[in-house]
Amino acid sequence: MHNETFFISTDKSYINFNTVFQYLNKESYWAKHIPATVVQKAIDGSFCFGIYKKENHEQVGFARVITDKATFGYLADVFITDACRGKGLGKWLISTILAHPELQGFRSWMLGTKDAHGLYEQFGFERLQHSERMMRLGLMNGYPETTTNE
Numbered sequence: 154m155h156n157e158t159f160f161i162s163t164d165k166s167y168i169n170f171n172t173v174f175q176y177l178n179k180e181s182y183w184a185k186h187i188p189a190t191v192v193q194k195a196i197d198g199s200f201c202f203g204i205y206k207k208e209n210h211e212q213v214g215f216a217r218v219i220t221d222k223a224t225f226g227y228l229a230d231v232f233i234t235d236a237c238r239g240k241g242l243g244k245w246l247i248s249t250i251l252a253h254p255e256l257q258g259f260r261s262w263m264l265g266t267k268d269a270h271g272l273y274e275q276f277g278f279e280r281l282q283h284s285e286r287m288m289r290l291g292l293m294n295g296y297p298e299t300t301t302n303e
Contacts, residue, residue: 154249161204161249169212176232186296213237222255228264
C-alpha cells in the first residue's frame with residue numbers, strides 16, 4: 154500500500170528497530186521502559202506493519218497484530234511518530250491492517266487504548282460489552298525502569 158509520500162509494508166526487513174524501540178520505551182504510555190529484548194521478541198512473534206517515507210524509507214509508524222490468522226487478532230503497539238501525526242496515517246494504517254487478506258474472517262479483534270477510542274470506533278471497534286465475561290491475568294503493571302536498554 155502506498156500514497157504519494159508514504160508506503161505501508163509488512164516486510165520486517167524494513168523495520169527500523171531503533172525507531173520502534175525508542176518510541177515504545179521512551180514515548181508510549183503502555184510500554185514505557187520495555188527492554189529491547191522484549192521488543193525484538195514481540196516483533197519476531199507478530200504480524201507487523203510499518204509506515205515509511207518513500208524517499209528514504211524512514212519509519213514513521215508501526216503496528217503489530219498478535220494472531221492465529223484464522224479466528225482472532227489483537228492490535229498492539231500502534232503509533233505514528235510525532236512529526237507525522239495529523240496526516241491521516243493512523244487511519245490509513247488501521248484500514249490497511251483490517252483489510253489485509255491474511256487477516257480476514259476473524260470472530261473478533263481486540264485492542265487496548267487509553268486515548269484513541271475515537272480512531273478505532275471509526276472502524277467499528279466498540280468498548281467492551283459484557284465485560285463480566287472477559288478475564289485478564291495481569292502479571293505486571295509496567296516495565297521497571299533500568300539504566301540499560303536490555
